[in-house]
Amino acid sequence: MKIQTSIAAGFCAIAITTLIAGCGGSDNSNNGPRIVSTISVPNSASPPFNFDISYADSGKYYLADRNNTSVDVVDTKTNTLIAQIKGPYAGIGATSNASGPDGLVGIPGTNTIYVGDVNSVKVLDVGAQQVTKTIPISTSGSRVDEGCYDPDDKLIMFASPGDSPPFVTFISTTTQAVVSKLTFTGSSGLEACAYDPKNKNFIINNDGTTANPEGEVNIIPAAAVVAGAPAVTRVFPLGHCSPTGLDLGPNNDMVVGCDPLPGNPLITLILDRTSGATLATVPFGGVDQIAYDSATNRYVLPARHYQTNNIAAASNFVPTLGLVDASSRSIITTLAIGNNAHSVAVDSATGQAYLPFAPGVAAFPNGGIQVVTIH
Numbered sequence: 001m002k003i004q005t006s007i008a009a010g011f012c013a014i015a016i017t018t019l020i021a022g023c024g025g026s027d028n029s030n031n032g033p034r035i036v037s038t039i040s041v042p043n044s045a046s047p048p049f050n051f052d053i054s055y056a057d058s059g060k061y062y063l064a065d066r067n068n069t070s071v072d073v074v075d076t077k078t079n080t081l082i083a084q085i086k087g088p089y090a091g092i093g094a095t096s097n098a099s100g101p102d103g104l105v106g107i108p109g110t111n112t113i114y115v116g117d118v119n120s121v122k123v124l125d126v127g128a129q130q131v132t133k134t135i136p137i138s139t140s141g142s143r144v145d146e147g148c149y150d151p152d153d154k155l156i157m158f159a160s161p162g163d164s165p166p167f168v169t170f171i172s173t174t175t176q177a178v179v180s181k182l183t184f185t186g187s188s189g190l191e192a193c194a195y196d197p198k199n200k201n202f203i204i205n206n207d208g209t210t211a212n213p214e215g216e217v218n219i220i221p222a223a224a225v226v227a228g229a230p231a232v233t234r235v236f237p238l239g240h241c242s243p244t245g246l247d248l249g250p251n252n253d254m255v256v257g258c259d260p261l262p263g264n265p266l267i268t269l270i271l272d273r274t275s276g277a278t279l280a281t282v283p284f285g286g287v288d289q290i291a292y293d294s295a296t297n298r299y300v301l302p303a304r305h306y307q308t309n310n311i312a313a314a315s316n317f318v319p320t321l322g323l324v325d326a327s328s329r330s331i332i333t334t335l336a337i338g339n340n341a342h343s344v345a346v347d348s349a350t351g352q353a354y355l356p357f358a359p360g361v362a363a364f365p366n367g368g369i370q371v372v373t374i375h
Contacts, residue, residue, distance in 0.1 A: 033323055033333050036352070037079045037371040038364070043067045049358045049367035050092050053146060053289060055104040055113065056345040061354045062113060062126070063343070063369065064101035066092045071101060071115060071124060074354065076347040079371050085129045090118040090143070097142050097162035105147040105156050107173060114156055114171065116144035121158055121169075123176055133176055137169050144169070146289075148193040148202065153222050155179070157202050159190035166190045168204065170225050182220065182230040186210055192246040192289065194254070195222070196273055203273065205243035205256065211235075215243040217256065217276065236276030240264040245290030247299070249326045253279060255299050257287035260312040268301060268322075270329050280329035283310055284322040288342035292326065295348040296374055299324040302355050304342045319361060321353075323374055335372065338364035351375045 041049060044067065052064040061074040069091040070084040090100035100117035107113075111127035121144050123133040137144050142162035149156050154173045160166055167183040168190065184190060189207035196203055202220040209216060212235070219234040238256065245257030254273040260266060266285030271278055286305030293300060299322075306320040307313050321335045338357025346353045355370040364370070 033335060033372060033374050035335065035337075035370050036373050039074060039079055039081055039369040039371065040366065041065065041068075041072060041081065041356075041368050042084070044367035045359055047092060048360070049356065050099065051343060051356045051358075052096075052099075052101065053103045053116075054343045054345040054354060054356065055106045056347045056354065057106050057108050059347070059349065060126070061345055061347060061369075062104055062106070063354075063356055064104055064115065066090075066099050066101065069101075071104065071113065071126075073126065074369065076350050076352060076354075079352075081369075083129060085124060085126065087115075087117070087122060087131060089115070089122070093118070100143055102143045103146040103158060105149050105158070107149065108151075112173075114147065114158070114173075116147060116158055118143050120144065121171065135171060135176060135178065137178070138163060145190070146192045148195045149173075150195040150202065150222055152197060152200065153226055155222070155225060157193055157195075157204070157220075157225075159193065159204065161189040161191070161207070168193075168220075168230075170230065180225060180228060180230050182232075184218075184232075188213075191244050192257075194246050194248050196248060196254075198252065199274060201273075203246065203254065205246050207242065212237045214239065214261065215241045215258075217243070217246075217271070234276070236271060238269060241267065241269060244288045245301075247290055247292040248273065249292050249299065250294070250297060253326065253329075255290060255292060255324075255326075257290040257301060258285045259287060259305055260285060262312050262314045264312050266303070266305075266307060266310045266312055268299075268324070282322075282324055282329065282331060284324070284331055284334070285310075286312060286317070287322075289344050291344050291346050291353070293346040293348055293351075293353075293374060296351060297326045298332065298374055299326055300344055300346055300353045300374060302337060302341045302344050304340050319357070321355065321372060336361075336363065337372075338367070338370055341370070346374065 339360030
C-alpha cells in the first residue's frame, strides 16, 4: 500500500439521498451494481477516517481502523458495525509508514487474523475479540503492511515496505513464529501479494528496481521458503504501472492494479502468472487494494486516483469503482465512490463489496464504509 503525502478530494455532484452512480458511473438502475448502504464508523470525521487493508470471511467484514486503533467488524448480512476490536496498535502516526493497524491476513474458516502493525504482527482472535500474541518483526519504527496466506505450507508472507531495504517475513501459522525473511536489495518498496496454489508460488508487487523503475512482479517459490532459502526466481516487468494491488483470477490469470506516475495512462494489467505475459491492458487505474470475486467472476477495482481523461495526475481525483469481467477482461461498469477509497473486500455469499472512505467528496461527506452490490 503506497504512502500518500496528501489526499486530494474529488468533486462529483451526486445526490446522496438517491445514491446515483454519476461522475464516471454508468449503472443507475436498481438491478445492477450500485451502492446499497453506507455504514458509519465512530470518530470518522475528526481526524478524517484513516484506514488500511480489509478482509471478509464467514459473513464478517474486517477493517484496519487507525482512528480507533482497532479492527472493525461488520456483519455482512445486516451491514451493521458490530464490534471494534482494540489492539494495542500504533494508531495514526506522523506518516502512513508509522501508522497501524495495516495489513490483515485471515485464516479462512477460523477466528484467527494476522494484523500488520508498526514493528510487529499481532495475532487476533476475533471470537474472543482480543490480541493473543505479538510477533516482533523489526525495531525500525516502520509498519508491517500487506500479506498473503499459503494454506499448503501453513505460511503467511508479510511485507515491510518502509524499511531500507524493504523485506518480507514468513510466519508459520502452526507455531506463530517467524521462520525466515527475504530482503529486496535495490527495491523502492513492496506492495500487495498473493499465494498461487496452482503453481505453488508467492507473488508480490515490487514498486521499482534499477531494471524496472516503475514496477515489476516477483515470484518466490514456496518450496524455497520451506527449505529455508527464500529467493526471487522470476521477474515480470510491468512498464509504466507503479503496481499496487494484486489478486488471482480464473484459469492462470492474475490482475495487477496500477497507480501510474502523473502523465501516464491509467491502466490495470491482467497477466499470465506462469509466463508473465500481458493478457489484457484494461484502460482503468489509479487503484490500491483490489479483489477478484469468483462468484461473479469479476475484478473489483476501487480507484481513488481516477481521472476522467484516464491520464494519471497528482490532484483533483474523481474516486471511481471499476468492475471488470474476468472472462472478457473488459470493464462492465463504473460507480462514483468516496474519497480515498483504496481498500476493498468482497463477501461472495451476498455479492457485496465493502469500500471504506474518508470525508472529502460532496456526495459522500462523512467517511465510513460503502457497501456496493457487484452483481
